[in-house]
Structure formats: structure tokens, C-alpha cells
Amino acid sequence: MIRSWEAGKHRPSEPYPQLYARVFQTTEHDLFHENDAFQVEIEAAGDDELEAMELARRVAASDMGEETLERLEMAVDDLAVAYPRTPPAELLQRVRRHISYVSTFVNARMTLAEHRRIIVAGGWLSLLAATCHIDLRQFPSGAARLRTAMQLAKHAEHAEIAGWCLETEAWQALTSGDHRQALALAQSAQRVAPKGSSAYIQATAQEGRAWARLGAGPETRDALGRVSRLVEPLPIPDRPEHHYRYDPAKSDAYTATTLSWIGDPAAERYARGVLARLESTTDGPPRPRRAASARLDLALALLAADLPDEAADTALVAITSGLLAPSSYWRAAEVVSALEARRLSETAELREAYWELCRS
Known part of the structure; x- marks a missing residue:
């Protein structure tokens, strides 16, 4: 953790910034200013994307043209692709x-067709924003974004959203x-989503996870x-x-999670x-955020x-x-508590690391 702080990968939680500043006889702002610069860089990158689309629209000399719509839809896909490797607060901006x-x-x-495409793009963006809010445990904001996404989905008659x-x-x-x-x-999601769509498959996997948490082995395996x-x-x-296109490899990840929750040795x-x-x-490409969550699954499976x-x-x-989002x-x-029940000597270090994670 200290190496990570001193490499500038993460800003330490209180009171460590103040203590570091005291040791190096400087201010917290001067010592950790690179985080501010990084945020400015993120914001500039987001503005550049939008400026490029706006320029394409103006060149087309219309309120909305095919090229602008295509670039917007590509940007929506790019944001969904960025989700597994981007911190949720950064992606949300x-x-x-x-x-x-x-x-x-x-x-x-x-045209009516163009209007529907705009509504669909807004629906996907609202859905992704809701997901980021939930990752950050910002539930009221997440609920508001989900309501908007659902309204747009109904307006565009888009069953998958x-x-x-x-x-x-x-x-x-x-x-x-x-x-x-x-x-x-x-189960409601499966009734609404088109059969065989990514949303339908993901909802089915989510049903299995819910059954596992309820301790229902046969229903989980079904x-x-x-x-x-x-x-x-x-x-x-x-x-x-891409977060909204079901990758067949995802099923193994959900199987690992689900089986680990019911204590099945096959989870390992x-x-x-x-x-x-x-x-x-x-x-x-590597998906470091998903890999961090996969390690928690593996830890539970190893306990089993x-x-x-x-x-x-x-x-x-x-x-x-x-790399863990607050939603994880x-x-x-759960892993820390299960290990504490085993009374392992390493548990104290693990508990301290967990509390440091919550503080930061």
C-alpha cells in the first residue's frame, strides 16, 4: 500500500497526506498535485470527444446528421468498453x-428514425451512469438514472435496455x-428482455446468483x-x-461466483x-477490475x-x-469474516487492509 502511495497510484487516506507533507516539509497540495493534473487530463479528454462530434455536426450543417449519430453511437460503445478497466467515478464524469x-x-x-437513435443512445448512457452510481454506492442517484433509462427504453420501444x-x-x-x-x-428482466439477448442471459445468471445467496442448490444449478x-x-x-454484450467467457466468471457462494468445490x-x-x-485486453473481483471469488472457492x-x-x-469498486x-x-472464523495468523493484516480500503 505504501509503495502504491509513493508511486503516485493512489492518494493516501487521512491522516497520511498530512503526515507525509510534514515529513517532507511541504504542503499537501504541492505533494499530491499530480492527482489534480490527472483529473484535468480526464476532463479534457471527455471534452475532446464531444468537441469532435460537435465539429462533425456543424460541418454537416444540420441539427443532427448520419455522421454525428454514428460517432455518438460509437462513443456510447467506447464508454461501455471502458467500464471494466476504468474507475467508476472517472467513467461517470x-x-x-x-x-x-x-x-x-x-x-x-x-427524422423519426434519427430521433429514436438519439433516445436509444440516451438510454444506454443513463443505464451506464446508473451502473457507475451503484458501483459507488450512490443509490438515490443510481435509482434516478435507472428510471430515466427505463423511460427512454419505453419511449424508443427498446426491450433490451x-x-x-x-x-x-x-x-x-x-x-x-x-x-x-x-x-x-x-426473473422480471428475463420476461422483458428479448429471448437470447445479452440482457436475457445476464438476468438468468443473476437469478442463479440470487438462488445461491438464498441457499437453494437445485434452483441455483438449474x-x-x-x-x-x-x-x-x-x-x-x-x-x-463491452459491458452490455455478453461474452461467453462471462458465464465461467458467474459460475465461479455462484458455486463459491454455495460452497461447491468445483468453484475453485x-x-x-x-x-x-x-x-x-x-x-x-486485460481486465484488471474484473480480475480483482475474480480474486475474491477464488478466495471463497479456496475456502470451500x-x-x-x-x-x-x-x-x-x-x-x-x-481496483475494487465500493459495490464489491x-x-x-465476507471473505475476511470467513477467514477470521478460521483464526489464521494472517487475518489481522487482512482486516487492516480491508479497513484501509473502506477509509480510502
Whole structure:
């Protein structure tokens, strides 16, 4: 953790910035100013994207043209692709700017087909913003964004966005411990989403996770079987890291999580395979945020396999990675508590790392 601070990868939590400044006889602002510069760089990058689209629109000399729409849709896809490797607070700033840009065209002069495409883009952006808010545990903001995404989905008659809205609510309920509500929402999402779509598959996987948290083994395995059958004919997408396009490899990750929650020894094999794939480049770029979450799955699976020492080491790497979103902190706490019950000597270090994660 200290190496990470001193390399400038993360700003330390209080009171360490003040103590570092005292040691080096300088101010906190001067010592940690690179974070401010990095934020300015992020904001400038987001503005550059929008300025490029606005220039294309002005060149076309219309309120909205085909080129501007295509670039906007590409930007939406790029943001969804950035989700697995970008901190949610950083991504949220970019998404907000794009939502503001889209909102300026809602009442612009355009054809009905163009208007629908604008509404669909706004729906995807609102959905992604909601996901970032939930990652940050900003539930009221997330709920407001989801309501907007659902309204836009209904307006555009876009069943997949509507399905994703319900699936995202199910995920939030699951992370909040309301497993019955998560189950009901996941099943509702399957009724709404087009059969075989990414939203439908993801909702089915979410149903399996909810059953696992409820301790229902047969229902859990039934849901996993349905996901497997849905995924089997799917090709690997061009951009497997796209958050709203189901990558067949995702099913292994969800299987690892789900089996680890019901204490199935088979979870270890899945979890090891998922982590290796996420850190390789065989099917897309590395996905470090997903890899951090996969380590928590592996730690739980190792506990089920009675390998507590390796579980502790694996959990420590995940917790100190700086890559876990707040929506995953409860999963880290669950691993720490399970290890504490084993009375391992490494648990004190793990608990301290967990509290440091929460403080930061």
C-alpha cells in the first residue's frame, strides 16, 4: 500500500497526506498535485470527444446528421468498453458529459428514425451512469438514472435496455443483501428482455446468483444450466470487454461466483480459469477490475476447498489492488469474516487492509 502511495497510484487516506507533507516539509497540495493534473487530463479528454462530434455536426450543417449519430453511437460503445478497466467515478464524469450533449438534441430538427437513435443512445448512457452510481454506492442517484433509462427504453420501444434496467436493479438488490428482491427482479428482466439477448442471459445468471445467496442448490444449478445452454452457440464478440454484450467467457466468471457462494468445490477450477483469462490477452485486453473481483471469488472457492492460507493471500492481493469498486466491498468483508472464523495468523493484516480500503 505504501509503495502504491509513493508511486503516485493512489492518494493516501487521512491522516497520511498530512503526515507525509510534514515529513517532507511541504504542503499537501504541492505533494499530491499530480492527482489534480490527472483529473484535468480526464476532463479534457471527455471534452475532446464531444468537441469532435460537435465539429462533425456543424460541418454537416444540420441539427443532427448520419455522421454525428454514428460517432455518438460509437462513443456510447467506447464508454461501455471502458467500464471494466476504468474507475467508476472517472467513467461517470465522461458519461455525464455525453448525456448533456445528447440532451441538447432531444428537441432538435430530425427524422423519426434519427430521433429514436438519439433516445436509444440516451438510454444506454443513463443505464451506464446508473451502473457507475451503484458501483459507488450512490443509490438515490443510481435509482434516478435507472428510471430515466427505463423511460427512454419505453419511449424508443427498446426491450433490451428495459431488460438491462431490471437486471441492474437485481444486481443492486443482490449487493445490498435483499436476495428475494434480486430474484424477483432478475426473473422480471428475463420476461422483458428479448429471448437470447445479452440482457436475457445476464438476468438468468443473476437469478442463479440470487438462488445461491438464498441457499437453494437445485434452483441455483438449474439457472447455471440455462445460462450454459444460452451461451453455448454464441461467438466471441469483437469487443468482449463491452459491458452490455455478453461474452461467453462471462458465464465461467458467474459460475465461479455462484458455486463459491454455495460452497461447491468445483468453484475453485472455474475461479482459477477465469482469473487466468482476465489477466491474459487471449480474448481481448486485460481486465484488471474484473480480475480483482475474480480474486475474491477464488478466495471463497479456496475456502470451500480447505485452502485457507492461499485464500488469505489471494484476498489480500484483491483488497490492496486499488481496483475494487465500493459495490464489491461487501464481498471482501465476507471473505475476511470467513477467514477470521478460521483464526489464521494472517487475518489481522487482512482486516487492516480491508479497513484501509473502506477509509480510502
